Amino acid sequence: MCVFQEILGDKTIAILGAGKIGAAMIRSLRGVAGTIVATGRRDETLSKAEELGAVALKDNARAASMADIIIVSVKPYQLPVVVRDIMGHVNGKIVVSVVAGVRRDTIAKRLPGAIVFRAMPNINALIGMSTTAIVEGDYSPEHRLLVEAVFRSMGTIYWIPEEWIDTWTGLVGSGPAYLAEIIDGLVLGAVSMGLPRDVVYKAVLDTFKATAELLARNGKHPAVIRDEVTTPAGTTIHGLKVLESRGVKSALMDIVEASSRRGRELGKEIDAAVDNALSGG
Numbered sequence: 001m002c003v004f005q006e007i008l009g010d011k012t013i014a015i016l017g018a019g020k021i022g023a024a025m026i027r028s029l030r031g032v033a034g035t036i037v038a039t040g041r042r043d044e045t046l047s048k049a050e051e052l053g054a055v056a057l058k059d060n061a062r063a064a065s066m067a068d069i070i071i072v073s074v075k076p077y078q079l080p081v082v083v084r085d086i087m088g089h090v091n092g093k094i095v096v097s098v099v100a101g102v103r104r105d106t107i108a109k110r111l112p113g114a115i116v117f118r119a120m121p122n123i124n125a126l127i128g129m130s131t132t133a134i135v136e137g138d139y140s141p142e143h144r145l146l147v148e149a150v151f152r153s154m155g156t157i158y159w160i161p162e163e164w165i166d167t168w169t170g171l172v173g174s175g176p177a178y179l180a181e182i183i184d185g186l187v188l189g190a191v192s193m194g195l196p197r198d199v200v201y202k203a204v205l206d207t208f209k210a211t212a213e214l215l216a217r218n219g220k221h222p223a224v225i226r227d228e229v230t231t232p233a234g235t236t237i238h239g240l241k242v243l244e245s246r247g248v249k250s251a252l253m254d255i256v257e258a259s260s261r262r263g264r265e266l267g268k269e270i271d272a273a274v275d276n277a278l279s280g281g
Contacts (some may be wrong), residue, residue: 004032007149012037014067016060016082017074018049021098024125025071026052028154037063060085069094069146070114076101076270080277083110090114094143096150100169101263101270104135104162110278115139117147120165121154122173130155131172135162166267170259178255183208 011034015022018038029036030053038049039057046056057063064070064086070093074082079099086095091113097104098119108116117137121130132151136159139147151157160168183204190200215222230236243249 002032004149004153007145008033008153010034011068011146012066013069013071013150014039014063015049015054015071015073016063016086017072017078018045018054018056019073020123021121021125022071022073023048023052024121024128024130025073025150025154026054028125028128029150030054032149032153035066037066039063061089064089064093067093069096069150071095071150072097072099072107074099076274079107079274083107083278087111094146096147100173101267102274103267103271104137106271106275106278115143117143118162118165119147119151120168120173121151123176125154128154132157133160133165133168133172134158135165136160166263167256167260169263170261171256173263174255174259178252179208 008029009032013029013033013035014037015025016039018026018040022038022040026036026038026049036054037057038046038052038054039060040046040049041058046058049056060082070086070090072079072082072095076099079097079102087110090111093114094117095107095111095114096117096119097107098121100120102118104116104118107118108114117139118135119132121132124130125132130151132155134147134151134157148157183201186204187197187201190204191197211225215225226236226240230240
């Protein structure tokens with residue numbers, strides 16, 4: 001029995017919103033949680049949830065009433081309906097929101113009696129390798145352990161203050177898109193020099209994975225690895241000169257800053273809209 005099963009094996013987990021991230025959670029939690037209940041609005045979503053091993057329902061209230069841990073994984077505009085559905089079924093239960101842009105307190109004040117967490121997984125949850133942020137709070141060790149087990153089953157976790165969440169979203173949430181763009185650019189460069197795409201694509205992926213592992217194992221600053229590869233008048237320094245002349249490192253810094261600022265703007269807009277909807281406005 002794995003450690004996650006020891007912690008979650010007698011728990012029923014409801015995933016309200018079995019879309020892309022919700023389905024990824026089902027994959028990670030099956031065989032770990034005692035029972036998984038999933039909800040969705042479309043028959044196609046419910047069929048996929050059943051195929052993955054969940055009990056599929058359209059009724060959020062029923063799902064919440066069955067669960068020990070409730071994960072809300074819907075679009076922001078759907079959140080007010082879900083919160084209203086589960087009121088009265090959450091007392092003493094853990095409710096985890098992975099809804100983008102909505103502050104923990106916005107949900108917590110509408111669900112009195114619930115222990116409300118906020119988390120932010122990323123798309124790598126699709127392969128059980130999410131880098132998930134969980135917002136810090138005044139939680140009991142037991143509740144922290146349960147929520148950690150849920151998200152460790154699908155990757156790594158980081159406890160962060162809520163004020164970091166916008167920058168986290170700009171870096172870790174959006175990061176896979178930026179890295180995918182960089183990978184595609186390197187591949188296209190090799191294709192332009194005559195190499196077959198299928199070969200160089202795999203080679204670039206292997207290089208990214210191995211370089212990340214090298215940095216993780218030796219703990220060195222990335223600049224140290226760069227200098228170890230770079231030789232006088234060699235190929236690497238000529239490539240680095242192009243990166244420097246094009247301002248690539250500065251651009252990478254700028255995209256994180258731009259994404260963070262936009263995340264902060266969207267967060268305020270979404271949070272205000274959800275709060276207004278939940279207030280009956």
